[in-house]
Amino acid sequence: MRIGILGGTGNMGGGLALRFSLMHEVTVGSRSVEKADESARALGAKAAGFYGSAMRGSIKGALNEDAVENRDIIIETLPASAAITTLTAIRDRFSYRQIVVSCVVPMKRKGKLYTWSPIVAGGCDEARSAAELIRDAVTPVRVVSAFQTIPADYLNDLEAVLDLDVLVAGDDETAVESVMGLARDIPGLRPLRVGPLENSKWVESLTPLLLNAAILNHLHDPSIRIVPWSP
Numbered sequence: 505m506r507i508g509i510l511g512g513t514g515n516m517g518g519g520l521a522l523r524f525s526l527m528h529e530v531t532v533g534s535r536s537v538e539k540a541d542e543s544a545r546a547l548g549a550k551a552a553g554f555y556g557s558a559m560r561g562s563i564k565g566a567l568n569e570d571a572v573e574n575r576d577i578i579i580e581t582l583p584a585s586a587a588i589t590t591l592t593a594i595r596d597r598f599s600y601r602q603i604v605v606s607c608v609v610p611m612k613r614k615g616k617l618y619t620w621s622p623i624v625a626g627g628c629d630e631a632r633s634a635a636e637l638i639r640d641a642v643t644p645v646r647v648v649s650a651f652q653t654i655p656a657d658y659l660n661d662l663e664a665v666l667d668l669d670v671l672v673a674g675d676d677e678t679a680v681e682s683v684m685g686l687a688r689d690i691p692g693l694r695p696l697r698v699g700p701l702e703n704s705k706w707v708e709s710l711t712p713l714l715l716n717a718a719i720l721n722h723l724h725d726p727s728i729r730i731v732p733w734s735p
């Protein structure tokens with residue numbers, strides 16, 4: 505698959521690029537083409553050093569707007585504050601066949617803890633998820649919400665053995681299935697459907713909850729796995 509990552513020079517985007525480059529053609533997007541190229545070179549070297557001859561994909565750099573064109577899947581790993589404005593500015597580069605994956609978590613610090621802090625947009629009173637606002641910005645492109653609870657540090661550590669769930673929310677079954685397939689391409693990640701895109705708000709709000717659990721209980725980078733009861 506051809507994957508573009510908006511904000512791909514960051515922690516989360518870089519981690520996903522490293523993992524997906526084993527099998528896929530990845531373009532890391534940035535506001536600066538020089539930064540994108542430099543980041544792609546460093547990530548590509550790290551991936552090639554780890555995967556060796558098993559590496560079937562690649563990593564290159566581009567401006568965010570160019571990282572969208574001719575991609576099958578566009579992953580958004582931008583800060584919440586820039587997520588909608590960036591997409592709105594480049595929306596004419598999208599094609600309706602593509603799938604956008606939102607990893608965005610809108611949250612803010614409140615004292616020593618974190619809280620979910622929905623992006624305020626469009627004069628809407630109701631708190632809506634970042635993924636729904638992203639959908640509104642790129643309609644009719646299909647949007648799926650995923651990867652919010654996977655810490656970037658785990659992805660960036662290629663030696664790390666993952667045993668985690670990826671909660672996937674979306675309205676289009678074909679798009680959800682594609683993103684679940686993508687998640688399965690990272691060993692140790694188990695994708696789980698959690699319903700329509702509007703449920704993304706529950707997934708997004710898990711991240712500040714996990715961070716608070718880490719702060720209050722002295723844990724490092726907690727993630728989640730849903731465990732069935734088996735007496």
Ligand SMILES: NC(=O)c1ccc[n+]([C@@H]2O[C@H](COP(=O)([O-])OP(=O)(O)OC[C@H]3O[C@@H](n4cnc5c(N)ncnc54)[C@H](OP(=O)(O)O)[C@@H]3O)[C@@H](O)[C@H]2O)c1
Binds near residue numbers: 514535584653657
């Ligand atoms: N870090 C994690 O563990 C993690 C896990 C799950 C989900 N997420 C989510 O993934 C997203 C990215 O997180 P991150 O930790 O990777 O963030 P980050 O490293 O701070 O930022 C990602 C990239 O966004 C671009 N950027 C920053 N400010 C921008 C602006 N004002 N306008 C346009 N682009 C801007 C930068 O790229 P350029 O300077 O190259 O343009 C930066 O490299 C967030 O929404 C976060 O909630 C993070």
